[in-house]
Amino acid sequence: MLDDSSLTPQTSALGAPAGPAPLIDPFQRAISYLRISVTDRCDLRCAYCMSEHMEFLPKRDLLTLEELDRLCGVFIARGVRKLRITGGEPLVRRDIMHLFRRLSRHLDSGALEELTLTTNGTQLTRYAAELASFGVRRINVSLDTLDPDKFRKITRRGDLKVVLDGIAAARAAGMKVKINAVALRDVNADEIPDMIAWAHGLGMDMTLIEVMPLGEIEADRTDQFLPLSVARQRLETRYTLTPLPDRTGGPARYVRVEETGGKLGFITPLTHNFCESCNRVRLTCTGQLYMCLGQEDSADLRAVLRASPDDAVLAQAVVEAITRKPKGHDFVIERQRPAAVPRHMSVTGG
Ligand code: SAM
Numbered sequence: 001m002l003d004d005s006s007l008t009p010q011t012s013a014l015g016a017p018a019g020p021a022p023l024i025d026p027f028q029r030a031i032s033y034l035r036i037s038v039t040d041r042c043d044l045r046c047a048y049c050m051s052e053h054m055e056f057l058p059k060r061d062l063l064t065l066e067e068l069d070r071l072c073g074v075f076i077a078r079g080v081r082k083l084r085i086t087g088g089e090p091l092v093r094r095d096i097m098h099l100f101r102r103l104s105r106h107l108d109s110g111a112l113e114e115l116t117l118t119t120n121g122t123q124l125t126r127y128a129a130e131l132a133s134f135g136v137r138r139i140n141v142s143l144d145t146l147d148p149d150k151f152r153k154i155t156r157r158g159d160l161k162v163v164l165d166g167i168a169a170a171r172a173a174g175m176k177v178k179i180n181a182v183a184l185r186d187v188n189a190d191e192i193p194d195m196i197a198w199a200h201g202l203g204m205d206m207t208l209i210e211v212m213p214l215g216e217i218e219a220d221r222t223d224q225f226l227p228l229s230v231a232r233q234r235l236e237t238r239y240t241l242t243p244l245p246d247r248t249g250g251p252a253r254y255v256r257v258e259e260t261g262g263k264l265g266f267i268t269p270l271t272h273n274f275c276e277s278c279n280r281v282r283l284t285c286t287g288q289l290y291m292c293l294g295q296e297d298s299a300d301l302r303a304v305l306r307a308s309p310d311d312a313v314l315a316q317a318v319v320e321a322i323t324r325k326p327k328g329h330d331f332v333i334e335r336q337r338p339a340a341v342p343r344h345m346s347v348t349g350g
């Protein structure tokens, strides 16, 4: 049921209106972080993420950049302080800089704390300077190997040099880069210590991610899955890992690698459940709001948005959706089980 109090403007201690109520879910978690997938398309086909022959959505199903901007505005008015643009590959969406330019006004006004993106890095040489000029200060670049042949194999088509040049361009533009690597048992497990040394040597933090059962792919995910508990034990034979207290409200747990001085994160949805501190929701490129990456329930904000020009109606739909945010996800990877969630990561946005 919709709680009407969450729709009415609150009053500050001094009696002045303090703006609309923030988004609080049934488990008292404040929703301050929105991840937005702006396209399901990508110029790569990473083997754990997509199948070789993906069918992409027809363009008419996608929210326009103006619609995305309007929706983001509604979330920001309700207390969302951080936006992450993702995909698919966000930088292959046509005119995507237009959206960054529009969203940067919320940084200028102070309503938004951070505007950031997750990218495969292939288009960064072209866009890094513009992104920096729109207030993007930190980005995540996904990179699973530093071996050009392996890179081509994992991504089924990518050129490692293009990504490395993109990372260099982002750093030259003054952005802080974090490297995200999916830990893949027989593919990059042996390379992880060297990748950490490389990233930390350039002053970039790194995060390791466990493969999640999202979307049907050709490979069996039990063959790809490397529990990060195992990866961490192996790392401890080479490095001294000191746990850090900082939690960003996100799923990563961090350590300091004493030998490099750099920060290393572990995103472990399967071996460690992080849902109790979840502060985020995800919007797909078709305007479906997923309250949890690992659950099926979603709210169709595109229908509401296209039915009414009134932002109050849209805000009401958002508030109602947040009342349905579940306590946590149900991921399990078991042999011969279909994907726990049929959507690919590229649809919900990683
Ligand atoms: N294309 C961009 C990129 O690769 O950074 C943004 C979208 S991608 C879906 C976001 C992140 O999700 C990437 O770091 C990718 O490695 C990760 N990812 C994709 N499929 C995954 C899966 N099944 N399990 C875990 N991580 C996955």
Ligand code: SF4
Pocket: 042, 043, 044, 045, 046, 049, 050, 087, 088, 089, 120, 142, 346
């Ligand atoms: Fe594309 Fe990112 Fe998925 Fe790789 S992980 S296929 S780069 S969306």
